[in-house]
Amino acid sequence: MIRFFESLGQSVIAILDYIGGLALLLWDVLGFLAAGGLRWPLAIYQMAFLGVNSIMIVLLTTTFAGMVISLQLAHVAVQYGVSNIVGGGVALAMARELGPMLTAVVVAGRAGSAITAEIGSMKVTEQIDALECMAVSPIKYLVVPRVIALVCMMPILALFSDMAGLVGGSFVAEASAGIPQEVFYDSVRRMAVLDDVTRGLFKAVIYGTQIALVSCQQGLQSGRGAAGVGQATTGSVVISMIIVFMTNYFLSAWLFPIN
Amino acid sequence: MSDPAIVVKNLTVTFGSRSVLNNVSFEVPRGTTLVILGLSGVGKSTTLRCMVGLQKPTSGEIYINNKNIATMKPKELDQLRKRVGMAFQKAALFDSMTVGDNVAFGLREHTRLPEEDIQRIVAEKLAIVDLEGMDHLYPSQISGGMQKRASFARTVATDPDVVLYDEPTSGLDPIISTVINELILELQHRLGATSVVVTHDLAGAMLVAHNIIMLHEGKIVWSGPPKEFAATDNPYIKQFREGSSKGPIRV
Numbered sequence: 001m002i003r004f005f006e007s008l009g010q011s012v013i014a015i016l017d018y019i020g021g022l023a024l025l026l027w028d029v030l031g032f033l034a035a036g037g038l039r040w041p042l043a044i045y046q047m048a049f050l051g052v053n054s055i056m057i058v059l060l061t062t063t064f065a066g067m068v069i070s071l072q073l074a075h076v077a078v079q080y081g082v083s084n085i086v087g088g089g090v091a092l093a094m095a096r097e098l099g100p101m102l103t104a105v106v107v108a109g110r111a112g113s114a115i116t117a118e119i120g121s122m123k124v125t126e127q128i129d130a131l132e133c134m135a136v137s138p139i140k141y142l143v144v145p146r147v148i149a150l151v152c153m154m155p156i157l158a159l160f161s162d163m164a165g166l167v168g169g170s171f172v173a174e175a176s177a178g179i180p181q182e183v184f185y186d187s188v189r190r191m192a193v194l195d196d197v198t199r200g201l202f203k204a205v206i207y208g209t210q211i212a213l214v215s216c217q218q219g220l221q222s223g224r225g226a227a228g229v230g231q232a233t234t235g236s237v238v239i240s241m242i243i244v245f246m247t248n249y250f251l252s253a254w255l256f257p258i259n
Numbered sequence: 260m261s262d263p264a265i266v267v268k269n270l271t272v273t274f275g276s277r278s279v280l281n282n283v284s285f286e287v288p289r290g291t292t293l294v295i296l297g298l299s300g301v302g303k304s305t306t307l308r309c310m311v312g313l314q315k316p317t318s319g320e321i322y323i324n325n326k327n328i329a330t331m332k333p334k335e336l337d338q339l340r341k342r343v344g345m346a347f348q349k350a351a352l353f354d355s356m357t358v359g360d361n362v363a364f365g366l367r368e369h370t371r372l373p374e375e376d377i378q379r380i381v382a383e384k385l386a387i388v389d390l391e392g393m394d395h396l397y398p399s400q401i402s403g404g405m406q407k408r409a410s411f412a413r414t415v416a417t418d419p420d421v422v423l424y425d426e427p428t429s430g431l432d433p434i435i436s437t438v439i440n441e442l443i444l445e446l447q448h449r450l451g452a453t454s455v456v457v458t459h460d461l462a463g464a465m466l467v468a469h470n471i472i473m474l475h476e477g478k479i480v481w482s483g484p485p486k487e488f489a490a491t492d493n494p495y496i497k498q499f500r501e502g503s504s505k506g507p508i509r510v
Contacts, residue, residue, distance in 0.1 A: 125349055125354070127354070130345075130347060132312075132313060134340065135337040135368070
């Protein structure tokens with residue numbers, strides 16, 4: 001019994017230690033930003049690498065997400081004679097939840113793992129030590145541009161997701177339940193407001209920050225050797241997703257309260 | 260002799276319950292080369308890492324140019340690091356940059372030199388290490404020995420006062436090892452820098468050292484100039500020199 005509580009306590013301490021590490025990393029990033037330490041060329045390169053190169057996979061994923069939501073919703077709506085709510089339903093689901101969430105999942109898997117693998121292999125080959133020895137902060141040089149890149153690119157990707165889901169949904173609504181495009185988009189205009197989109201994009205900014213911090217932290221803390229980098233990379237994706245999913249609940253409860 | 264460039268006093272480093280360095284003290288006179296010898300895992304690289312602030316000592320003091328690294332704030336440490344160069348065991352070249360950009364990195368970060376001056380210095384340093392015209396290649400496109408030489412060029416690009424070499428010849432064939440050792444000697448002559456070389460390459464140590472210290476189990480078991488190293492009857496040195504498995508050094 002004592003052992004159970006010991007291991008429980010150790011797990012709690014490890015989790016708090018990790019969260020504390022993330023908070024300190026964020027603090028350092030904000031400190032460098034406040035001191036004008038952002039290197040735009042590096043940030044722009046990261047925006048292209050992490051953001052622009054993720055667009056296709058984000059579009060593909062969210063188009064099908066919008067299609068499946070529409071497929072399920074359209075049949076039920078037609079059954080109950082409320083086919084004029086399908087567009088609004090898909091729009092709300094995409095803008096409030098699925099757009100930012102699925103974007104975060106794709107970015108954590110594609111960009112987050114790339115960040116951890118790159119920084120982790122730099123650590124293993126002493127390149128991070130070399131940066132420090134040359135009086136260049138690895139946080140300023142590696143972490144800040146990546147955080148800024150994901151903070152800027154995540155809402156843009158989420159907006160693409162919203163639109164892709166809506167377009168996919170409208171085609172499926174028409175093809176599978178015979179709901180005309182004009183009825184679908186009229187429903188979108190009636191039920192969704194700009195706030196639904198902007199608040200969803202705000203969520204994407206938060207997820208982008210979280211994914212960038214977790215991925216960089218995992219890279220900087222990665223163990224020795226190829227196995228260490230592999231474990232750090234897997235951990236980066238898993239931890240990012242857990243944090244994003246948990247945060248999503250609280251953000252949704254706060255940003256979209258039930259009146 | 261002038262004041263020492265490096266003074267290490269009672270340096271102790273422990274990792275958990277394991278003691279890596281135990282009250283190690285030595286001095287390196289300005290403009291000379293100290294070689295730290297010892298088996299793998301006796302704390303040689305840890306000593307170097309402490310000297311450049313990558314590892315915080317458990318206790319003790321490290322003075323470089325009369326400034327104590329152990330108590331420095333990050334900004335002061337960065338100022339000092341601009342005057343200290345470190346060549347890493349695995350070269351540690353930035354693999355996303357060309358060899359030329361690697362050598363230019365410190366100059367671009369810490370000086371306001373125009374790009375043409377930076378390119379001139381890069382060409383100069385690459386010529387010293389016999390890598391003229393290789394500036395456009397990436398580290399993955401050159402051999403291990405060339406990577407080491409490129410990392411030396413990067414280390415000395417900013418003309419540091421102190422140069423630290425971590426296992427400069429490990430994993431290299433004997434001929435390239437000699438080339439690297441001659442290069443350390445040449446860099447030392449050209450720059451007049453104070454150098455510390457961590458190695459277990461005896462021939463290299465005899466070639467480049469003004470003084471040698473031998474570490475074993477976190478302590479200095481012998482120190483002196485290379486001539487004495489070759490003649491001493493100290494059982495640790497004798498065993499190390501002869502490469503014998505019998506003696507006070509237990510693996």
